[in-house]
Amino acid sequence: MKIVAHRGNKRYCPENTMASFCSAVAYPIDGIEFDLQFTKDNIPVVIHDEKIDRTTNGRGYVRSFTLHELRQFDAGVWFHKRFIGEKIPTFEEVLIWSKGQNITLHVELKPQKQKVMERFLDVCLAMIEKHNKVESVIISTFSQAYLAYIKSKNPKIKTALLAKTPPFNAIKYASKIGVDAIHIRHTYQASHYYRRWMSKGLVVRAYNVHRHKDALKCNRLNIDSIITNDPKKMTEAFQKEEKTS
Ligand code: G3P
Ligand code: CA
DSSP, X not given: OEEEEETTTTTTSOTTSHHHHHHHXXXXXXXXXXXXXXXXXXXXXXXXXXXXXXXXXXXXXXXXXXXXXXXXXXXXXXXXXXXXXXOOOXXXXXXXXXXXXXXXXXXXXXXXXXXXXXXXXXXHHHHHHHTTOGGGEEEEESOHHHHHHHHHHOTTXXXXXXXXXXXXXXXXXXXXXXXXXXXEEOOHHHHTTHHHHHHTTOEEEEESOOSHHHHHHHHHTTOSEEEESOHHHHHHHHHHHHHHO
16 A cells, blocks of 8 residues: 655645655655645745645735745744744755655646646646656646646656546546546545446545545555555554554
């Protein structure tokens, strides 16, 4: 079972910061997940919300700031004072840092205004290619249009459709545009679909897996990965499981 750290070591660190990513890779994980938004001057940055209010000491939309302006805000203090000084990372910063790490990057593309959508996707893709990361990046998004666009620009890049509930057309859609995986919010109901999707060639990863019993269930169902807020708890749980089996 592969373990992916959701927004880094989210339980113990401010999400989507370098501190969170560096903390996550201290555990035997397979990947980190993070979210991309787009600045006013067209730079992809690592932050979940379209506004900076929840995870920085500033206020306003990411898209209304240049990168230089965004970097004036603190992205750590809201979580704990020991993280004072953390900045919103750029995508490029994470790509460069990841060259020293043996991990997969699960890059979630957040929805953008229609007028910048193509530029956002083009810039993100170009950055992945520039840093030779096509093999170690998985692009995920809730937007089917974004996935279709990315796949049409570079068929080699791995893509994953995000879903909160099982989409009724997952298999048909995936084969139509060449989506490689489905990332589904783990629930008891969703778990009934895992085998069916895998039998059709889709890679299945479950997110929102934070409890030991859910992780074990995903493991029994033989899915590829779990995406969790707590890589410490999950990696320890599997190590314990290995020792007792
Ligand atoms: O990896 C799945 C998950 O990140 C999707 O939801 O809201 O946490 O970005 P969200
Ligand atoms: Ca995400």
